[in-house]
Amino acid sequence: MTTSSISTMRAWPVSALAVWAAARDASRCAPDDVLHTLHDYAQAHEVDGPSDDVHTGDVLELLDLVAANAHVAVRMPAAGDAQGLPPGTVMDSAMTTREVLLIDDRPAGSDGPTLALGLIARGTPERCRWELNRLTTAVAVDRLSSDLPLGELEYNLREAVGEAAQIIAGLSGARPSTPADLRDALAAMTEARRLDLPPHDNPRVDRVLAAAAQIDAIVQLAGVGALGVSGAQSTVADDRLRRLTSLTRTARTAAINTLITDYRR
Incomplete structure:
Protein backbone atom coordinates (compact mmCIF):
# COMPACT_ATOMS: atom_id res chain seq x y z
CA MET A 1 0.00 0.00 0.00
CA THR A 2 1.35 3.41 -0.88
CA THR A 3 1.64 6.27 1.57
CA SER A 4 -0.94 8.35 -0.27
CA SER A 5 -3.52 5.56 -0.17
CA ILE A 6 -3.63 5.66 3.62
CA SER A 7 -3.46 9.43 3.94
CA THR A 8 -6.41 11.75 4.19
CA MET A 9 -7.55 14.48 1.88
CA ARG A 10 -6.58 18.07 2.38
CA ALA A 11 -8.73 19.96 4.85
CA TRP A 12 -12.08 21.56 3.96
CA PRO A 13 -13.08 19.91 0.63
CA VAL A 14 -16.75 20.85 1.10
CA SER A 15 -15.89 24.49 1.73
CA ALA A 16 -13.62 24.52 -1.31
CA LEU A 17 -16.35 23.13 -3.56
CA ALA A 18 -18.86 25.67 -2.24
CA VAL A 19 -16.70 28.77 -2.75
CA TRP A 20 -15.31 27.70 -6.13
CA ALA A 21 -18.77 26.80 -7.43
CA ALA A 22 -20.04 30.23 -6.32
CA ALA A 23 -17.06 31.91 -7.98
CA ARG A 24 -17.71 30.03 -11.22
CA ASP A 25 -21.31 31.23 -11.30
CA ALA A 26 -20.17 34.80 -10.59
CA SER A 27 -17.74 34.54 -13.56
CA ARG A 28 -14.76 35.01 -11.21
CA CYS A 29 -13.13 31.80 -12.41
CA ALA A 30 -13.43 29.33 -15.26
CA PRO A 31 -15.15 25.93 -14.89
CA ASP A 32 -11.78 24.26 -15.45
CA ASP A 33 -10.43 26.13 -12.41
CA VAL A 34 -13.08 24.48 -10.25
CA LEU A 35 -12.27 21.02 -11.58
CA HIS A 36 -8.55 21.64 -11.09
CA THR A 37 -9.18 22.61 -7.46
CA LEU A 38 -11.24 19.49 -6.84
CA HIS A 39 -8.52 17.38 -8.43
CA ASP A 40 -6.10 18.80 -5.85
CA ASP A 53 -35.61 13.68 -6.43
CA VAL A 54 -31.88 14.49 -6.59
CA HIS A 55 -29.88 13.37 -9.62
CA THR A 56 -26.16 13.69 -8.98
CA GLY A 57 -24.34 11.23 -11.18
CA ASP A 58 -21.06 13.12 -11.25
CA VAL A 59 -19.27 16.09 -9.75
CA LEU A 60 -20.36 18.46 -12.56
CA GLU A 61 -24.00 17.81 -11.70
CA LEU A 62 -23.10 18.35 -8.07
CA LEU A 63 -21.63 21.76 -8.91
CA ASP A 64 -24.87 22.68 -10.67
CA LEU A 65 -26.88 21.58 -7.64
CA VAL A 66 -24.76 23.76 -5.36
CA ALA A 67 -25.35 26.71 -7.69
CA ALA A 68 -29.02 26.37 -8.65
CA ASN A 69 -30.73 26.90 -5.32
CA ALA A 70 -32.13 29.44 -2.91
CA HIS A 71 -29.40 29.38 -0.24
CA VAL A 72 -26.29 27.49 0.88
CA ALA A 73 -24.43 27.62 4.18
CA VAL A 74 -21.30 25.90 5.43
CA ARG A 75 -21.34 24.58 8.99
CA MET A 76 -18.47 23.09 11.00
CA PRO A 77 -20.04 21.33 13.99
CA ALA A 78 -18.28 19.70 16.92
CA ALA A 79 -19.33 17.99 20.11
CA GLY A 80 -21.25 20.50 22.19
CA ASP A 81 -21.68 22.93 19.30
CA ALA A 82 -23.90 21.71 16.47
CA GLN A 83 -23.83 25.15 14.76
CA GLY A 84 -27.57 25.01 14.14
CA LEU A 85 -27.72 21.48 12.72
CA PRO A 86 -30.70 19.42 13.89
CA PRO A 87 -30.14 15.86 15.17
CA GLY A 88 -30.05 13.17 12.51
CA THR A 89 -27.92 11.50 9.86
CA VAL A 90 -26.52 14.74 8.47
CA MET A 91 -25.39 16.02 11.85
CA ASP A 92 -23.86 12.65 12.77
CA SER A 93 -21.90 12.58 9.52
CA ALA A 94 -20.82 16.20 9.86
CA MET A 95 -19.50 15.55 13.35
CA THR A 96 -17.06 13.02 11.92
CA THR A 97 -16.06 14.94 8.77
CA ARG A 98 -16.02 18.33 10.58
CA GLU A 99 -17.88 20.22 7.84
CA VAL A 100 -21.11 20.12 5.89
CA LEU A 101 -22.73 22.26 3.22
CA LEU A 102 -26.45 22.83 3.76
CA ILE A 103 -28.32 23.35 0.49
CA ASP A 104 -31.78 24.87 0.30
CA ASP A 105 -32.55 23.39 -3.11
CA ARG A 106 -35.73 25.35 -3.67
CA PRO A 107 -35.76 28.00 -6.44
CA ALA A 108 -33.87 31.24 -5.85
CA GLY A 109 -35.91 33.70 -3.79
CA SER A 110 -37.37 31.08 -1.45
CA ASP A 111 -36.95 31.74 2.26
CA GLY A 112 -37.80 30.16 5.58
CA PRO A 113 -37.30 26.66 7.00
CA THR A 114 -37.05 23.71 4.63
CA LEU A 115 -35.87 20.12 4.57
CA ALA A 116 -32.47 21.04 3.19
CA LEU A 117 -29.80 18.78 1.73
CA GLY A 118 -26.57 18.16 3.59
CA LEU A 119 -23.38 17.56 1.59
CA ILE A 120 -20.31 15.98 3.16
CA ALA A 121 -17.08 14.55 1.71
CA ARG A 122 -15.08 11.49 2.72
CA GLY A 123 -12.06 9.93 1.12
CA THR A 124 -8.38 9.93 0.33
CA PRO A 125 -6.22 11.75 -2.22
CA GLU A 126 -7.15 8.94 -4.62
CA ARG A 127 -10.94 8.99 -4.30
CA CYS A 128 -13.45 11.36 -2.73
CA ARG A 129 -17.03 10.30 -2.12
CA TRP A 130 -19.55 13.12 -1.88
CA GLU A 131 -22.62 12.18 0.13
CA LEU A 132 -25.95 13.99 -0.02
CA ASN A 133 -28.64 13.36 2.57
CA ARG A 134 -31.83 15.27 3.18
CA LEU A 135 -32.48 16.59 6.65
CA THR A 136 -35.52 15.24 8.47
CA THR A 137 -36.01 18.50 10.40
CA ALA A 138 -36.56 21.81 8.63
CA VAL A 139 -33.92 24.53 9.00
CA ALA A 140 -33.68 28.08 7.66
CA VAL A 141 -30.48 27.88 5.61
CA ASP A 142 -30.61 31.61 4.84
CA ARG A 143 -30.31 32.40 8.56
CA LEU A 144 -27.46 29.95 9.07
CA SER A 145 -25.47 31.69 6.36
CA SER A 146 -25.49 34.90 8.43
CA ASP A 147 -22.70 34.48 10.99
CA LEU A 148 -20.92 36.87 13.32
CA ILE A 167 -0.03 28.00 25.86
CA ILE A 168 2.81 26.36 23.96
CA ALA A 169 5.40 28.47 25.79
CA GLY A 170 3.98 27.37 29.13
CA LEU A 171 4.09 23.66 28.40
CA SER A 172 7.16 21.75 29.43
CA GLY A 173 8.35 18.41 28.18
CA ALA A 174 10.09 17.12 25.09
CA ARG A 175 10.05 19.61 22.24
CA PRO A 176 11.53 19.71 18.77
CA SER A 177 15.30 19.99 19.12
CA THR A 178 15.53 23.59 17.95
CA PRO A 179 13.20 26.59 17.54
CA ALA A 180 13.58 26.08 13.79
CA LEU A 186 3.96 24.78 12.80
CA ALA A 187 4.35 25.90 9.18
CA ALA A 188 3.59 22.40 7.87
CA MET A 189 0.48 22.07 10.03
CA THR A 190 -0.70 25.56 9.06
CA GLU A 191 -0.25 24.77 5.36
CA ALA A 192 -2.26 21.57 5.75
CA ARG A 193 -5.19 23.64 7.07
CA ASP A 201 -12.31 41.30 -3.25
CA ASN A 202 -12.48 40.74 0.49
CA PRO A 203 -8.99 40.71 2.08
CA ARG A 204 -10.51 40.26 5.55
CA VAL A 205 -11.61 36.77 4.49
CA ASP A 206 -7.97 35.91 3.73
CA ARG A 207 -6.78 37.28 7.07
CA VAL A 208 -9.43 35.43 9.06
CA LEU A 209 -8.78 32.11 7.34
CA ALA A 210 -4.99 32.49 7.70
CA ALA A 211 -5.28 33.25 11.42
CA ALA A 212 -7.69 30.35 11.94
CA ALA A 213 -5.28 27.95 10.23
CA GLN A 214 -2.38 29.17 12.36
CA ILE A 215 -4.30 28.82 15.62
CA ASP A 216 -5.55 25.37 14.60
CA ALA A 217 -1.95 24.31 13.97
CA ILE A 218 -0.78 25.62 17.36
CA VAL A 219 -3.65 23.85 19.11
CA GLN A 220 -2.79 20.64 17.27
CA LEU A 221 0.85 20.88 18.31
CA ALA A 222 -0.13 21.44 21.93
CA GLY A 223 -2.91 18.89 22.06
CA VAL A 224 -1.68 15.73 20.35
CA GLY A 225 1.44 15.22 22.40
CA ALA A 226 3.79 16.61 19.76
CA LEU A 227 5.36 18.71 22.49
CA GLY A 228 5.59 15.93 25.06
CA VAL A 229 2.89 17.50 27.24
CA SER A 230 2.26 15.78 30.57
CA GLY A 231 -1.22 14.66 31.53
CA ALA A 232 -1.52 17.32 34.24
CA GLN A 233 -0.45 20.08 31.88
CA SER A 234 -2.83 18.88 29.21
CA THR A 235 -5.72 19.02 31.67
CA VAL A 236 -4.87 22.58 32.65
CA ALA A 237 -4.66 23.72 29.02
CA ASP A 238 -7.62 21.68 27.76
CA ASP A 239 -10.35 24.27 28.36
CA ARG A 240 -8.29 27.00 26.70
CA LEU A 241 -7.53 24.79 23.71
CA ARG A 242 -11.19 23.87 23.27
CA ASN A 257 -20.15 31.97 4.15
CA THR A 258 -19.29 35.65 3.72
CA LEU A 259 -17.35 34.89 0.55
CA ILE A 260 -20.12 32.69 -0.85
CA ARG A 265 -25.03 38.84 -4.88
Whole structure:
Protein backbone atom coordinates (compact mmCIF):
# COMPACT_ATOMS: atom_id res chain seq x y z
CA MET A 1 0.00 0.00 0.00
CA THR A 2 1.35 3.41 -0.88
CA THR A 3 1.64 6.27 1.57
CA SER A 4 -0.94 8.35 -0.27
CA SER A 5 -3.52 5.56 -0.17
CA ILE A 6 -3.63 5.66 3.62
CA SER A 7 -3.46 9.43 3.94
CA THR A 8 -6.41 11.75 4.19
CA MET A 9 -7.55 14.48 1.88
CA ARG A 10 -6.58 18.07 2.38
CA ALA A 11 -8.73 19.96 4.85
CA TRP A 12 -12.08 21.56 3.96
CA PRO A 13 -13.08 19.91 0.63
CA VAL A 14 -16.75 20.85 1.10
CA SER A 15 -15.89 24.49 1.73
CA ALA A 16 -13.62 24.52 -1.31
CA LEU A 17 -16.35 23.13 -3.56
CA ALA A 18 -18.86 25.67 -2.24
CA VAL A 19 -16.70 28.77 -2.75
CA TRP A 20 -15.31 27.70 -6.13
CA ALA A 21 -18.77 26.80 -7.43
CA ALA A 22 -20.04 30.23 -6.32
CA ALA A 23 -17.06 31.91 -7.98
CA ARG A 24 -17.71 30.03 -11.22
CA ASP A 25 -21.31 31.23 -11.30
CA ALA A 26 -20.17 34.80 -10.59
CA SER A 27 -17.74 34.54 -13.56
CA ARG A 28 -14.76 35.01 -11.21
CA CYS A 29 -13.13 31.80 -12.41
CA ALA A 30 -13.43 29.33 -15.26
CA PRO A 31 -15.15 25.93 -14.89
CA ASP A 32 -11.78 24.26 -15.45
CA ASP A 33 -10.43 26.13 -12.41
CA VAL A 34 -13.08 24.48 -10.25
CA LEU A 35 -12.27 21.02 -11.58
CA HIS A 36 -8.55 21.64 -11.09
CA THR A 37 -9.18 22.61 -7.46
CA LEU A 38 -11.24 19.49 -6.84
CA HIS A 39 -8.52 17.38 -8.43
CA ASP A 40 -6.10 18.80 -5.85
CA TYR A 41 -8.27 17.10 -3.23
CA ALA A 42 -8.72 13.75 -4.97
CA GLN A 43 -7.99 12.19 -8.32
CA ALA A 44 -11.51 10.77 -8.67
CA HIS A 45 -14.87 11.93 -7.34
CA GLU A 46 -18.08 9.98 -6.80
CA VAL A 47 -21.47 11.32 -5.74
CA ASP A 48 -24.21 9.55 -3.81
CA GLY A 49 -27.65 11.19 -3.82
CA PRO A 50 -30.39 10.52 -1.27
CA SER A 51 -33.30 9.63 -3.55
CA ASP A 52 -34.86 9.98 -6.99
CA ASP A 53 -35.61 13.68 -6.43
CA VAL A 54 -31.88 14.49 -6.59
CA HIS A 55 -29.88 13.37 -9.62
CA THR A 56 -26.16 13.69 -8.98
CA GLY A 57 -24.34 11.23 -11.18
CA ASP A 58 -21.06 13.12 -11.25
CA VAL A 59 -19.27 16.09 -9.75
CA LEU A 60 -20.36 18.46 -12.56
CA GLU A 61 -24.00 17.81 -11.70
CA LEU A 62 -23.10 18.35 -8.07
CA LEU A 63 -21.63 21.76 -8.91
CA ASP A 64 -24.87 22.68 -10.67
CA LEU A 65 -26.88 21.58 -7.64
CA VAL A 66 -24.76 23.76 -5.36
CA ALA A 67 -25.35 26.71 -7.69
CA ALA A 68 -29.02 26.37 -8.65
CA ASN A 69 -30.73 26.90 -5.32
CA ALA A 70 -32.13 29.44 -2.91
CA HIS A 71 -29.40 29.38 -0.24
CA VAL A 72 -26.29 27.49 0.88
CA ALA A 73 -24.43 27.62 4.18
CA VAL A 74 -21.30 25.90 5.43
CA ARG A 75 -21.34 24.58 8.99
CA MET A 76 -18.47 23.09 11.00
CA PRO A 77 -20.04 21.33 13.99
CA ALA A 78 -18.28 19.70 16.92
CA ALA A 79 -19.33 17.99 20.11
CA GLY A 80 -21.25 20.50 22.19
CA ASP A 81 -21.68 22.93 19.30
CA ALA A 82 -23.90 21.71 16.47
CA GLN A 83 -23.83 25.15 14.76
CA GLY A 84 -27.57 25.01 14.14
CA LEU A 85 -27.72 21.48 12.72
CA PRO A 86 -30.70 19.42 13.89
CA PRO A 87 -30.14 15.86 15.17
CA GLY A 88 -30.05 13.17 12.51
CA THR A 89 -27.92 11.50 9.86
CA VAL A 90 -26.52 14.74 8.47
CA MET A 91 -25.39 16.02 11.85
CA ASP A 92 -23.86 12.65 12.77
CA SER A 93 -21.90 12.58 9.52
CA ALA A 94 -20.82 16.20 9.86
CA MET A 95 -19.50 15.55 13.35
CA THR A 96 -17.06 13.02 11.92
CA THR A 97 -16.06 14.94 8.77
CA ARG A 98 -16.02 18.33 10.58
CA GLU A 99 -17.88 20.22 7.84
CA VAL A 100 -21.11 20.12 5.89
CA LEU A 101 -22.73 22.26 3.22
CA LEU A 102 -26.45 22.83 3.76
CA ILE A 103 -28.32 23.35 0.49
CA ASP A 104 -31.78 24.87 0.30
CA ASP A 105 -32.55 23.39 -3.11
CA ARG A 106 -35.73 25.35 -3.67
CA PRO A 107 -35.76 28.00 -6.44
CA ALA A 108 -33.87 31.24 -5.85
CA GLY A 109 -35.91 33.70 -3.79
CA SER A 110 -37.37 31.08 -1.45
CA ASP A 111 -36.95 31.74 2.26
CA GLY A 112 -37.80 30.16 5.58
CA PRO A 113 -37.30 26.66 7.00
CA THR A 114 -37.05 23.71 4.63
CA LEU A 115 -35.87 20.12 4.57
CA ALA A 116 -32.47 21.04 3.19
CA LEU A 117 -29.80 18.78 1.73
CA GLY A 118 -26.57 18.16 3.59
CA LEU A 119 -23.38 17.56 1.59
CA ILE A 120 -20.31 15.98 3.16
CA ALA A 121 -17.08 14.55 1.71
CA ARG A 122 -15.08 11.49 2.72
CA GLY A 123 -12.06 9.93 1.12
CA THR A 124 -8.38 9.93 0.33
CA PRO A 125 -6.22 11.75 -2.22
CA GLU A 126 -7.15 8.94 -4.62
CA ARG A 127 -10.94 8.99 -4.30
CA CYS A 128 -13.45 11.36 -2.73
CA ARG A 129 -17.03 10.30 -2.12
CA TRP A 130 -19.55 13.12 -1.88
CA GLU A 131 -22.62 12.18 0.13
CA LEU A 132 -25.95 13.99 -0.02
CA ASN A 133 -28.64 13.36 2.57
CA ARG A 134 -31.83 15.27 3.18
CA LEU A 135 -32.48 16.59 6.65
CA THR A 136 -35.52 15.24 8.47
CA THR A 137 -36.01 18.50 10.40
CA ALA A 138 -36.56 21.81 8.63
CA VAL A 139 -33.92 24.53 9.00
CA ALA A 140 -33.68 28.08 7.66
CA VAL A 141 -30.48 27.88 5.61
CA ASP A 142 -30.61 31.61 4.84
CA ARG A 143 -30.31 32.40 8.56
CA LEU A 144 -27.46 29.95 9.07
CA SER A 145 -25.47 31.69 6.36
CA SER A 146 -25.49 34.90 8.43
CA ASP A 147 -22.70 34.48 10.99
CA LEU A 148 -20.92 36.87 13.32
CA PRO A 149 -19.36 39.95 11.66
CA LEU A 150 -15.90 39.20 10.29
CA GLY A 151 -14.47 42.36 11.85
CA GLU A 152 -15.30 41.15 15.36
CA LEU A 153 -13.99 37.67 14.62
CA GLU A 154 -10.76 39.02 13.15
CA TYR A 155 -10.12 40.98 16.35
CA ASN A 156 -10.82 37.89 18.46
CA LEU A 157 -8.44 35.84 16.33
CA ARG A 158 -5.62 38.36 16.75
CA GLU A 159 -6.00 38.02 20.51
CA ALA A 160 -6.19 34.24 20.23
CA VAL A 161 -2.93 33.91 18.27
CA GLY A 162 -1.04 35.38 21.22
CA GLU A 163 -2.92 33.21 23.69
CA ALA A 164 -2.19 30.06 21.70
CA ALA A 165 1.51 30.92 21.58
CA GLN A 166 1.50 31.44 25.35
CA ILE A 167 -0.03 28.00 25.86
CA ILE A 168 2.81 26.36 23.96
CA ALA A 169 5.40 28.47 25.79
CA GLY A 170 3.98 27.37 29.13
CA LEU A 171 4.09 23.66 28.40
CA SER A 172 7.16 21.75 29.43
CA GLY A 173 8.35 18.41 28.18
CA ALA A 174 10.09 17.12 25.09
CA ARG A 175 10.05 19.61 22.24
CA PRO A 176 11.53 19.71 18.77
CA SER A 177 15.30 19.99 19.12
CA THR A 178 15.53 23.59 17.95
CA PRO A 179 13.20 26.59 17.54
CA ALA A 180 13.58 26.08 13.79
CA ASP A 181 12.11 22.58 14.13
CA LEU A 182 9.11 24.00 15.97
CA ARG A 183 8.65 26.68 13.32
CA ASP A 184 8.84 24.05 10.58
CA ALA A 185 6.29 21.85 12.31
CA LEU A 186 3.96 24.78 12.80
CA ALA A 187 4.35 25.90 9.18
CA ALA A 188 3.59 22.40 7.87
CA MET A 189 0.48 22.07 10.03
CA THR A 190 -0.70 25.56 9.06
CA GLU A 191 -0.25 24.77 5.36
CA ALA A 192 -2.26 21.57 5.75
CA ARG A 193 -5.19 23.64 7.07
CA ARG A 194 -5.01 26.31 4.37
CA LEU A 195 -7.93 26.77 1.99
CA ASP A 196 -7.17 27.90 -1.57
CA LEU A 197 -9.69 30.55 -2.62
CA PRO A 198 -10.87 31.83 -6.01
CA PRO A 199 -10.25 35.49 -6.95
CA HIS A 200 -12.23 37.77 -4.67
CA ASP A 201 -12.31 41.30 -3.25
CA ASN A 202 -12.48 40.74 0.49
CA PRO A 203 -8.99 40.71 2.08
CA ARG A 204 -10.51 40.26 5.55
CA VAL A 205 -11.61 36.77 4.49
CA ASP A 206 -7.97 35.91 3.73
CA ARG A 207 -6.78 37.28 7.07
CA VAL A 208 -9.43 35.43 9.06
CA LEU A 209 -8.78 32.11 7.34
CA ALA A 210 -4.99 32.49 7.70
CA ALA A 211 -5.28 33.25 11.42
CA ALA A 212 -7.69 30.35 11.94
CA ALA A 213 -5.28 27.95 10.23
CA GLN A 214 -2.38 29.17 12.36
CA ILE A 215 -4.30 28.82 15.62
CA ASP A 216 -5.55 25.37 14.60
CA ALA A 217 -1.95 24.31 13.97
CA ILE A 218 -0.78 25.62 17.36
CA VAL A 219 -3.65 23.85 19.11
CA GLN A 220 -2.79 20.64 17.27
CA LEU A 221 0.85 20.88 18.31
CA ALA A 222 -0.13 21.44 21.93
CA GLY A 223 -2.91 18.89 22.06
CA VAL A 224 -1.68 15.73 20.35
CA GLY A 225 1.44 15.22 22.40
CA ALA A 226 3.79 16.61 19.76
CA LEU A 227 5.36 18.71 22.49
CA GLY A 228 5.59 15.93 25.06
CA VAL A 229 2.89 17.50 27.24
CA SER A 230 2.26 15.78 30.57
CA GLY A 231 -1.22 14.66 31.53
CA ALA A 232 -1.52 17.32 34.24
CA GLN A 233 -0.45 20.08 31.88
CA SER A 234 -2.83 18.88 29.21
CA THR A 235 -5.72 19.02 31.67
CA VAL A 236 -4.87 22.58 32.65
CA ALA A 237 -4.66 23.72 29.02
CA ASP A 238 -7.62 21.68 27.76
CA ASP A 239 -10.35 24.27 28.36
CA ARG A 240 -8.29 27.00 26.70
CA LEU A 241 -7.53 24.79 23.71
CA ARG A 242 -11.19 23.87 23.27
CA ARG A 243 -12.19 27.53 23.36
CA LEU A 244 -9.57 28.40 20.75
CA THR A 245 -10.71 25.54 18.53
CA SER A 246 -14.32 26.70 18.82
CA LEU A 247 -13.28 30.21 17.82
CA THR A 248 -11.44 28.98 14.72
CA ARG A 249 -14.45 26.93 13.62
CA THR A 250 -16.76 29.90 14.08
CA ALA A 251 -14.38 32.24 12.27
CA ARG A 252 -13.69 29.87 9.38
CA THR A 253 -17.40 29.20 8.90
CA ALA A 254 -18.20 32.92 8.88
CA ALA A 255 -15.40 33.72 6.43
CA ILE A 256 -16.46 31.05 3.95
CA ASN A 257 -20.15 31.97 4.15
CA THR A 258 -19.29 35.65 3.72
CA LEU A 259 -17.35 34.89 0.55
CA ILE A 260 -20.12 32.69 -0.85
CA THR A 261 -22.65 35.45 -0.14
CA ASP A 262 -20.43 38.01 -1.86
CA TYR A 263 -20.23 35.85 -4.98
CA ARG A 264 -23.98 35.18 -5.06
CA ARG A 265 -25.03 38.84 -4.88
